[in-house]
Amino acid sequence: xxxxxxxxxxxxxxxxxxxxxxxxxxxxxxxxxxxxxxxxxxxxxxxxxxxxxxxxxxxxxxx
Amino acid sequence: xxxxxxxxxxxxxxxxxxxxxxxxxxxxxxxxxxxxxxxxxxxxxxxxxxxxxxxxxxxxxxxxxxxxxxxxxxxxxxxxxxxxxxxxxxxxxxxxxxxxxxxxxxxxxxxxxxxxxxxxxxxxxxxxxxxxxxxxxxxxxxxxxxxxxxxxxxxxxxxxxxxxxxxxxxxxxxxxxxxxxxxxxxxxxxxxxxxxxxxxxxxxxxxxxxxxxxxxxxxxxxxxxxxxxxxxxxxxxxxxxxxxxxxxxxxxxxxxxxxxxxxxxxxxxxxxxxxxxxxxxxxxxxxxxxxxxxxxxxxxxxxxxxxxxxxxxxxxxxxxxxxxxxxxxxxxxxxxxxxxxxxxxxxxxxxxxxxxxxxxxxxxxxxxxxxxxxxxxxxxxxxxxxxxxxxxxxxxxxxxxxxxxxxxxxx
Ligand SMILES: Cc1cc2nc3c(=O)[nH]c(=O)nc-3n(C[C@H](O)[C@H](O)[C@H](O)COP(=O)(O)OP(=O)(O)OC[C@H]3O[C@@H](n4cnc5c(N)ncnc54)[C@H](O)[C@@H]3O)c2cc1C
Ligand code: SF4
Numbered sequence: 001x002x003x004x005x006x007x008x009x010x011x012x013x014x015x016x017x018x019x020x021x022x023x024x025x026x027x028x029x030x031x032x033x034x035x036x037x038x039x040x041x042x043x044x045x046x047x048x049x050x051x052x053x054x055x056x057x058x059x060x061x062x063x
Numbered sequence: 064x065x066x067x068x069x070x071x072x073x074x075x076x077x078x079x080x081x082x083x084x085x086x087x088x089x090x091x092x093x094x095x096x097x098x099x100x101x102x103x104x105x106x107x108x109x110x111x112x113x114x115x116x117x118x119x120x121x122x123x124x125x126x127x128x129x130x131x132x133x134x135x136x137x138x139x140x141x142x143x144x145x146x147x148x149x150x151x152x153x154x155x156x157x158x159x160x161x162x163x164x165x166x167x168x169x170x171x172x173x174x175x176x177x178x179x180x181x182x183x184x185x186x187x188x189x190x191x192x193x194x195x196x197x198x199x200x201x202x203x204x205x206x207x208x209x210x211x212x213x214x215x216x217x218x219x220x221x222x223x224x225x226x227x228x229x230x231x232x233x234x235x236x237x238x239x240x241x242x243x244x245x246x247x248x249x250x251x252x253x254x255x256x257x258x259x260x261x262x263x264x265x266x267x268x269x270x271x272x273x274x275x276x277x278x279x280x281x282x283x284x285x286x287x288x289x290x291x292x293x294x295x296x297x298x299x300x301x302x303x304x305x306x307x308x309x310x311x312x313x314x315x316x317x318x319x320x321x322x323x324x325x326x327x328x329x330x331x332x333x334x335x336x337x338x339x340x341x342x343x344x345x346x347x348x349x350x351x352x353x354x355x356x357x358x359x360x361x362x363x364x365x366x367x368x369x370x371x372x373x374x375x376x377x378x379x380x381x382x383x384x385x386x387x388x389x390x391x392x393x394x395x396x397x398x399x400x401x402x403x404x405x406x407x408x409x410x411x412x413x414x415x416x417x418x419x420x421x422x423x424x425x426x427x428x429x430x431x432x433x434x435x436x437x438x439x440x441x442x443x444x445x446x447x448x449x450x451x452x453x454x455x456x457x458x459x460x461x462x463x464x465x466x467x468x469x470x471x472x473x474x
Contacts, residue, residue, distance in 0.1 A: 012410050014403060015453045016365075017461070031453040036431045045087070048130070052080065055403050057106060060128070 001038050003062045004047060008033075010058035017059060020032035025050060065093055067163040068137070070154060070380065072144045073170030074098025075305075077344025077367035079127055081168050084375030088131040090382060092165070097156065099143035100193060102126070108357075108364065110197040111221035112405050115204070116228060125194065144171075147171070147314045149340055166378050168340040169310060169321055169329065170371075173303035173362065178213055180239045182274035189279030191218060203296050206230030211284050211294040213272045215242035217404050219300035220255065223264045224406040226298075234265040234292055236272055236284075246402075248423035248438065251448060254430035258409055272297075303362065305346045308309045320348030320360035326392035327374040341378065343370040351416070353397060353466070361400045361416075369398035373434075399463055411455070414460045415446030428452060436460070 004024060006017075013033050017025040023034045024043060039047070041063070051059045069085060069229050071078045074096045098104075105125040109115075114125060143157040147167065155161045177192035189200045204210065208231045212219045215237025227233045235242065241252035242259070256266055274285040275297055283293045307317040314331045317323040321342040323329055325348060328336035330378075344367035348360040353473060373396050382387035403412045417423075420438035426447070428434035433451030437444055437459070445467065447459040 002189055012403075012405075014410070014412050015457055016401065018457070025342070027454055027457070031451070048083075048087075051128075053365055053401075055108065055364060 001063070002036050002041060002044060002047065004035060004037055005062070006033065006035055006037060007056075007058045007060070012056055014055055016053045016055060019045035020053055022047040026059040067152070067317070068093035068095040068254065069168065069382070070164035071096045071168040071170055072098075072147075072154065072163060072309075073172055073344070073346075074100065074102075074138060074140060075104050075170065075172055075344070075367075076127075077167070077170035077172065077346075077371050078320075079104040079133075080368045080371035081170060081343055081375055082133045082136050083130055083374045085379055087372075088375050088379035090375070090379040092382065092428070095132070095162070096136060097142050097144055097154070097162075098141045099141065100195075101141045102194060103129075103138060103140065103186040105194060107192070110194065111191055111218050111457075112225060114203055115197055115222065115225045144309050147310045147313060149310075149315075149337055152339065164339070165382055166339045166341065168374060168378075169307075169340070169346060170344050170367070171306035171309070172345045173305050173320075175299065176302045176304050178272060178275065178299050178301060180229045180272060180274050180275040180298075182281065182285070184281035184297075185279040185297060186277040187277065188275060191222065192300045200296075200298065204229045206233065208296055209294040210234070210296045210298065211236060211272070211292055212298045212300060213284075214300035214302065215239060215244075215266070215268065216300060216302070217243060217246070217402075219298070220259065220406055221404060222298050222300060222434055223259060226264065227262050227264050230349060231296075234267065234285060234294070235259075236267045236270060236292075238269065238271050238280070240268055242266065242268070243404075246417050247411075247448060248354035248417070248420065248436070249435050250423060250425065250430060251434075254434075255406070255409075257431070258407065259295075265293075266418055269280075302346070319358075321346050322348045322358050323350075324392075325350050325352070325396040326377045327370055327396075328377070330393070335469035338381070341374040343367060343374050345407060351397075352395070361398045365401045366398065373398075381425045399460070409450055411450050412456060413446060414456070415444075415463045416440075417446035417448060420445055427455060444467060 015027045104127045147154045147399040210231045212235045244252045272284045305320045313316040327341045329340040345362045348358045417438040420440045426435040426437045435449045439447035449456040
C-alpha cells in the first residue's frame with residue numbers, strides 16, 4: 001500500500017492532482033480537495049505525476 | 064569501455080524530471096546532471112511569492128524531494144558547461160573538463176533580461192531567477208523602501224504584491240496598457256491592476272524606464288514619458304533570454320530558444336533532428352502543430368515536466384537500441400500548458416495558450432471577484448483563466464484537451 005498525504009495548509013485546491021490521479025484525488029461540490037489516504041501500489045505512477053504537477057508541492061507519498 | 068552517461072545540462076526542474084523519467088521509462092545506465100548553481104534543484108515559483116516574504120527560513124526549504132529511483136544519479140553542481148561538440152558527443156565545462164555523452168539533454172532554462180540604460184546606478188538594481196537573487200532582494204525589501212518594478216508581467220506583479228505586503232512603497236512601470244496583458248488580455252489585466260491598486264501599488268503603464276541614476280547607489284529612475292521617480296530599489300522583470308550560448312556554435316537553431324522537433328530532439332538549421340541531442344523546459348522551443356504558430360517555448364510550470372517525460376520516453380528505448388523509439392517520436396505531442404499566479408489572496412489559474420488569443424470573453428462570475436475568462440483565436444477556444452471556480456475550470460480544460468486532436472484529424 002502507498003500512503004498519500006496532502007499538506008492542506010499548502011493546498012490551493014487547484015485540482016491539478018485530480019487530473020493526474022482521478023481515483024485518488026477529487027474536488028468536492030464546494031471545489032475543495034478530498035483524497036484517499038491509502039491506495040494500491042499500482043497507483044504509484046499516477047501519484048508521482050500528481051506530485052510533479054502540484055503547483056504548491058503539497059503532495060507526498062510514503063510506502 | 065564503459066558506456067558514456069546521459070548528460071543533462073541544467074540542474075533544475077527540467078533536469079530533475081528528465082532524470083526521473085529516464086528511470087521510469089526503463090533506462091538503467093549512468094546519468095550525470097551538470098548545473099552551474101551551487102544548489103540541487105529547487106522550486107522557483109515561491110521566490111517571488113511566499114519565500115520572498117518570509118524572513119525566516121523558507122528559502123532554505125525549496126529543494127525538490129528526491130525519489131529513490133534517482134539515488135544513483137551523479138550531480139555536478141557549481142559547474143558551468145561552456146561548450147558542446149555535437150559531432151564528437153562531448154561537453155566541456157568551465158574548468159576545461161571534457162565529458163562524453165550517449166545522449167545530451169539541454170535543460171539550461173532562461174535568465175532574466177536586464178535593462179541596458181544609462182545613469183550610472185550599479186547598486187540597488189535587482190533581477191529575480193535564483194535563490195541567491197531572492198535572498199539579496201529580500202534583504203532590501205524593508206518597510207518604507209521605495210521600490211520601482213520595471214516590467215508588469217507575472218514576476219513583476221508578484222514581486223509588487225509581496226513588496227507592498229512587506230511595507231514598501233511600490234511603483235510598477237510597464238510598456239503594455241495593463242499588467243500581464245500578453246497572458247491575461249486587456250480586461251482581466253485591468254481587473255488585476257485594480258486589485259493591486261486597492262492594496263496601494265502605483266502603476267505607470269504604456270511607458271518604460273530610460274535611465275537608472277545614482278553614483279553608484281540608485282536614487283531615481285527616468286521614464287520615457289519624461290517623469291522621474293525617486294527610488295531605492297529597481298527590480299528588473301522585463302522578460303528572459305534562453306541560456307543557449309554554450310551550444311549555439313553547433314548546427315542548431317537558437318534564434319528563439321533552442322528549436323526542437325515534437326520528440327524534443329534539437330534540430331539542425333535544415334530542420335533535421337540531431338538523434339542524440341534533446342532540449343526540455345523553458346529553453347526548448349517546440350512545435351505547436353494545432354495552433355499554426357510555428358515553434359515556441361512556453362515558460363510555464365508543467366512544461367518542463369511534460370517535455371522531460373517526452374524526451375525520456377524517446378531516449379530510453381533509443382539507448383536500448385529499440386527501434387520503437389522512432390514510433391514514440393512520431394506520436395503527437397500536444398501538452399496543455401498550465402500556469403498559476405498568486406497575488407495577495409488572489410489565486411489565478413490558467414490552461415492553454417492564452418498568449419496567442421485574439422479575443423477574450425468573461426464566461427462566468429465577475430472580474431472583480433471570482434471569474435472565468437475564455438481566450439479565442441479565430442473563434443476557437445485556446446485558453447481559459449480562472450480566479451476560483453475550479454470545478455468549472457476543469458470542464459473547460461477538458462474541452463481544451465479534446466481540441467488539438469480534433470484539429471489534427473481535420474487537417
Ligand atoms: C521568480 C519566478 C517565479 C515563477 N513563478 C511561476 C509561477 O507562479 N507559475 C508558473 O507556472 N511558473 C513560474 N515560474 C516559471 C518556472 O519556474 C519555470 O518555468 C521553470 O523553473 C523552468 O524550469 P527549467 O528547468 O526549464 O529551467 P530553469 O529552472 O531556469 O533551470 C535551468 C538551470 O540551468 C542552469 N544553467 C544555465 N546555463 C548553464 C550552463 N551553461 N551550464 C550549467 N548549468 C546551466 C541554470 O543556472 C539553472 O539552474 C517562475 C519563475 C521564476 C524565476
Ligand atoms: S494539485 Fe496540489 S494544490 Fe492543487 S488541489 Fe492537488 S494538492 Fe491541492
